Amino acid sequence: MSVLADLFSLAAVGAGVFFFIAGTAGLLRFPDSLTRLHALSKADNLGLGLVVLGLIPRAENPLAALKLVVVWALVLLSGASTAQLIGRVLRRGRE
Amino acid sequence: MSVLPLLDIGLALLVVAVAAWTIAARNLFASVLGYVAYGLLLALVWVRLHAPDIALTEAAVGGGVTGVLLVTAGKRLDALKATRSGAGPGLRERIVAGALSALVAGALAFVVASLPTPAPSLAPQAAAAAAGPGAGLGNPITAVLISYRAFDTMLEKIVLLLAVLGIWSVGADDAWGSAPAPLRRARPDGAMVLLARILAPIGALIGVHIFWVGADAPGGAFQGGALLAAMWMVAMMARLLEAPRIGSRALRLALISGPAVFLTVGLAGNILAGSFFAFPPGFAKPLILFIEAFMVLSVAVALPMMVAGPPDGESKP
Amino acid sequence: MNPSLLAGLVGAALVGLGLYGLIAHPHPLRKLLAFNLVGSGVFLVFGVVARRGAAAGYAFDPVPQAMVITGIVVAFAASALAVALILRLAVAGGDVSLDPQASGRRDDGEAE
Amino acid sequence: MIAQPATTPGGFLLVLAVLLPAAGTLFSFALGSRAAEKIALGLTPVGFFLACLVAMKVAAAGAPIAYAIGGLPPPLGIALRADGVSAVMMVTASIIVAAAAFYARAKFATPDGVEESRGALTFWIMIQAIWAALNLIFVGGDLFNLYVALELLTFAAVPLVCIDGRPETLAAALRYLLFALFGSVSYLLGVALLYGLYGTLDISLLAQRVGAAPMVWTAAALMTAGLLAKTALFPLHLWLPPAHANAPAAASAVLSGLVVKGSFFLALRLWFYVLPALPTAAPGAVLGALGALAVIFGSVLALxxxxxxxxxxxxxxAQIGYLFFVFPLAAGAHVWSPLGWSGGVMQILAHAFAKAAMFLAAGLVAEALGHDRIAGFRGAARALPLTFLTLGLGGLSLMGLPPTGGFEAKWLMLRAAAASGQWIWSLPILGGGLLAGGYVYRILAPALADGEAAIQARPERSREAIALGLAVIALALAFAPQGFFDFLEIGRPFASGSAP
Amino acid sequence: MNEILLAAAGLIVVTVAVGLARILRGPDDADRLMAVQLLGTGGIAALLLTASATRVPGVDDVALGLALLAAFATMAFLNHLDAGEGDAEP
Incomplete structure (x- = not known):
């Protein structure tokens, strides 16, 4: 059981790291701000989400697991709204 | 353990690089952005130093609220179109300044590296005393702040109060009593209002949680209060709430409640437990939570008022 | 290299960087930022002292850690008071320079 | 200091001396400026009485009195201790704060029909906070607790400088704040190193543990540099003249008479109480030399x-410069140390009273004439005899002419310089007196000349009397009896019980 | 297992550090803001991984606070950018 859990953690965390790397690459390589924004918002939300998912089996108690989820939800929330706001700022700047 | 030292070194380099960026950046906005990033990274360093309480404080105050203070100030300076300032020092002065700073940093690094081993510590005394005046507190830092060094903490809350009054006192005479200028003049759009509507209540809940667990786990009055303060500012930025008038009696009472209750309980200790700031045996933990509740209130009110600035005659509440 | 020594070196570097910014930047808000860097460097030195004092089942000496929390609060209050003075000075005089000789010169693009 | 019980009889008085004005600050903030004025004025006699009680307790015990807060002795807890010099400073602070408060009623009364005024609330709260901070500085026994006290002092003093809101006062306040912040950070770094070395910040425990290690020197240098910036010792004095000259007169009296003495007092505590184990010849010479430069530069600029x-x-x-001669003249356990010590403390007191009197008088002159340009003083002494008498008497003390406290201070220092063979310090002491004579003459000569001064508003007699009263105290210090100097020796490290 | 989690944390720190180059390059303030947001998220991920590997108590609350404050700071900067557009030009 614990081996299975460990494997799950490894897979999820590994995938999370991959998304972080992908997001950063996008931030650096994409040609303009709007596409960079797209890369960022997909990547860091998924990256952190997968890391959290991987760490949940290792949480000491249900409350700690809940906190992990809340952390992710907060980042997701602020990421979603800020992406929209940054998008608007960028669009206005372009007009 | 072979990866951990590498992680530490990477983190250390990153912190120093971001700090250098805040000094080197061309514009103020970029510099302040760098400072917020720096605050986040520093919080990680504090965790690595086994200081989660400080990590929370640093992230909340050092990074978050100070960053907002500076960016708000920059915006207001822009609005005044008054960002004149002297040209920077010439190259020669810069070189001298750099050499001096490098010398100071080098000397300090040498001194820190030669701190004595074994290091002296009050941890044993704090552990021994944990059965006494700080009884029932699982978080030794809360015990130090509210019991052993309560005098410092109480006075520091008065410092906060004086800073609030000092900030108000630079306002115009005819504005006295009115509310500070809003954190945002223009009406915000839907996305920001929505974010604030969701973030503020959840954040407030987390702030209360951090205060509540502070007796036994990392957290406490200051950290909880600072998070609540941040959430109040979120609501103010979205114009969901307006800053109160500085003449308001309720505001004044909220601001003094922390130090006043602290002082009163301290004096009561003189009667009940034989010494100023002594807690009667068995009542230490409830009394400490009682004091902390009012300190949370004071901090949560004081920080946003300090960011909001002096009263502003133009903004009618 | 142990983590607390590393943090101490970071603290020393931060004090140096902040000191440089304090001297080299004419803009008072930038000076304030630099002052905050110096402050956090000093706090890190406290943190190193606290970490080294781990004993009696604690991973740290709680006394210097508590002092840092007090210090961070005071440093923030100082920044806020300075910001209020700078803004008011800009309203009243239109010149936020601290250098008596510099008044009247245009800014070099440092300010946003 | 010798080991002593954590709490002695009368120790609670020390807590009260700090808490009373601190509580006054809180109540004033809640109740508004009209009540703040009443609270501040009402507290002054109580605070004076408390300070006198502390002095009596110390005198009766013949040893410092102490209080361990929370019943917890150091190193974990914080101790308050008052020795002879603390008690004298507390009494001095209470007198000058009271004088400034009663003097300031004319300017900072809350006008009728207004709920609260900005200047009044700020002044009455900040003056109480300054008082609380000073009392804590005088009795604090823990270096971090003293840091908090220093910050309390700074946050109370800076807003007083810019209370009238003119751009130049704001610039002065901002510069003062930046110097003060630099001072705090430097002091704090030194505190961190001392804690890292010895695991305590209690002054008497540190005194037992400190040895002459390189790190101790670093910590001492950092803390001293910070305190010098706050005390405005040359060359860190740039902030002081605009700040003290632009504040309202009552505030200037407190800032110049007391606030800079707060950080100087900590420098005394540091070198004489925390670090008596360090050889003091070299740092004493450096501090004395900076003091000599301050005397000369300050006086010439004043001229x-x-x-x-x-x-x-x-x-x-300039007068701050004299204070620093105490470091070469009173260090160690020499026969002449008590002379230097008494001279240094006497200089603190004489300057505090004389300078507070002169600032209050200068405020009256400015109100009466509508300006304070010396060139326009012709005939003013005849129109304002009491006020110019105050300026003259204060000036006598600054010059160091007998019979004044200033004379007593300089005489004691000269005797210490002679007894210790450090003749060099007598040059700035005497030269500074001559220069002071020059600038006092510059004030009085035009005022005493014939002419018709245009008086716009005649100052109240009571306010003139307050300023004159302080000047008279500065004079009366010259007649301090032997018992007074014995009292100053109580609690001083190396004190042998015999005073000059 | 712990070593691997720490390595993951290290990789994320390195990644976001590279991403920080975007702060330096800009060109817009919005780009800089994105980079700081990525740093915040990456920092939180690294914090959670390190905490899970080294078992320092109380770190979950620190992560909660960091997430909250990152959102707060981003909002403040957007407040500035958003309101600054249009009326900043003379």
Whole structure:
């Protein structure tokens, strides 16, 4: 059981790291701000989400697991709204 | 353990690089952005130093609220179109300044590296005393702040109060009593209002949680209060709430409640437990939570008022 | 290299960087930022002292850690008071320079 | 200091001396400026009484009195201790704060029909906070607790400088704040190193543990540099003249008479109480030399000022310089150390009273004439005899002419310099007196000349009397009996019980 | 297992550090803001991984606070950018 859990953690965390790397690459390589924004918002939300998912089996108690989820939800929330706001700022700047 | 030292070194380099960026950046906005990033990274360093309480404080105050203070100030300076300032020092002065700073940093690094081993510590005394005046507190830092060094903490809350009054006192005479200028003049759009509507209540809940667990786990009055303060500012930025008038009696009472209750309980200790700031045996933990509740209130009110600035005659509440 | 020594070196570097910014930047808000860097460097030195004092089942000496929390609060209050003075000075005089000789010169693009 | 019980009889008085004005601050903030004025004025006699009680307790015990807060003795808890010099400073602070408060009623009363006024609330709260901070500085026994006290002092003093809101006062306040912040950070870094070395910040425990290690020197240098910036010792004096000259007169009296003495007092505590184990010849010489430069530069600049308040402020820069001769003249366990110590403390007191009197008088002159340009003083002494008498008496003390406290201070220092063979310090002591004579003459000569001064508003007699009263105290210090100097020796490290 | 989690944390720190180059390059303030947001998220991920590997108590609350404050700071900067557009030009 614990081996299975460990494997799950490894897979999820590994995938999370991959998304972080992908997001950063996008931030650096994409040609303009709007596409960079797209890369960022997909990547860091998924990256952190997968890391959290991987760490949940290792949480000491249900409350700690809940906190992990809340952390992710907060980042997701602020990421979603800020992406929209940054998008608007960028669009206005372009007009 | 072979990866951990590498992680530490990477983190250390990153912190120093971001700090250098805040000094080197061309514009103020970029510099302040760098400072917020720096605050986040520093919080990680504090965790690595086994200081989660400080990590929370640093992230909340050092990074978050100070960053907002500076960016708000920059915006207001822009609005005044008054960002004149002297040209920077010439190259020669810069070189001298750099050499001096490098010398100071080098000397300090040498001194820190030669701190004595074994290091002296009050941890044993704090552990021994944990059965006494700080009884029932699982978080030794809360015990130090509210019991052993309560005098410092109480006075520091008065410092906060004086800073609030000092900030108000630079306002115009005819504005006295009115509310500070809003954190945002223009009406915000839907996305920001929505974010604030969701973030503020959840954040407030987390702030209360951090205060509540502070007796036994990392957290406490200051950290909880600072998070609540941040959430109040979120609501103010979205114009969901307006800053109160500085003449308001309720505001004044909220601001003094922390130090006043602290002082009163301290004096009561003189009667009940034989010494100023002594807690009667068995009542230490409830009394400490009682004091902390009012300190949370004071901090949560004081920080946003300090960011909001002096009263502003133009903004009618 | 142990983590607390590393943090101490970071603290020393931060004090140096902040000191440089304090001297080299004419803009008072930038000076304030630099002052905050110096402050956090000093706090890190406290943190190193606290970490080294781990004993009696604690991973740290709680006394210097508590002092840092007090210090961070005071440093923030100082920044806020300075910001209020700078803004008011800009309203009243239109010149936020601290250098008596510099008044009247245009800014070099440092300010946003 | 010798080991002593954590709490002695009467120790709670020390807590009260700090808490009373601190509580006054809180109540004033809640109740508004009209009540704040009543609270501040009402507290002054109580605070004076408390300070006298502390002095009596110390005198009766013949040893410092102490209090361990929370019943927890150091190192974990914080101790308060009052020795002879603390008690004398507390009494001095209470007198000057009271004088400034009663003097300031005319300016900072809350006008009728207004709920609260900005200047009044700020002044009455900040003056109480300054008082609380000073009392804590005088009795604090823990270096971090003293850091908090220093910050309390700074946050209370800076807003007083810019209370009238003119751009130049705001610039002065901002510069003062930046110097003060630099001072705090430097002091704090030194505190961190001392804790890292010895695991305590209690002054008497540190005194037992400190040895002459390189790190101790670093910590001492950092803390001293920070305190010097706050005390405005040359060359860190740039902030002082604009700040002290631009504040309202009552605030200037407190800032110049007391606030800079707060950080100086900590420098005394540091070198004489925390670090008596360090050899003091070299640092003493450096501090004394900076003091000598301050005496000369401050006096010369004072001679060149066109405005009375700026002149008086530059005179503070010079008089601060004298204080630092105490480091070469009172260090160690020599026969002449008590002479230097008494001289240094006497200089603190004489300057505090004389300078507070002069700032209050300068405020009256400015109100009466509508300006404070010295060139326009012709005939003013005849129109305002009491006020110019105050300026003259204060000036006598600054010059060090007998019979004044200033004379007593300089005489004691000269005797210490002679007894210790450090003749070099007598040059700035005497030369500074001559220069002070020059700038006092510059004030009085035009005022005593014939002419018709245009008086716009005649100052109240009571306010003139307050300023004169302080000047008289500065004079009366010359007649301090032997018992007074014995009292100053109580609690001083190396004190042998015999005073000059 | 712990070593691997720490390595993951290290990789994320390195990644976001590279991403920080975007702060330096800009060109817009919005780009800089994105980079700081990525740093915040990456920092939180690294914090959670390190905490899970080294078992320092109380770190979950620190992560909660960091997430909250990152959102707060981003909002403040957007407040500035958003309101600054249009009326900043003379």
């Amino acid at each position: 060149r000022q066109a405005r009375l308040k700026l002149l008086v402020a530059y005179s503070t820069v």
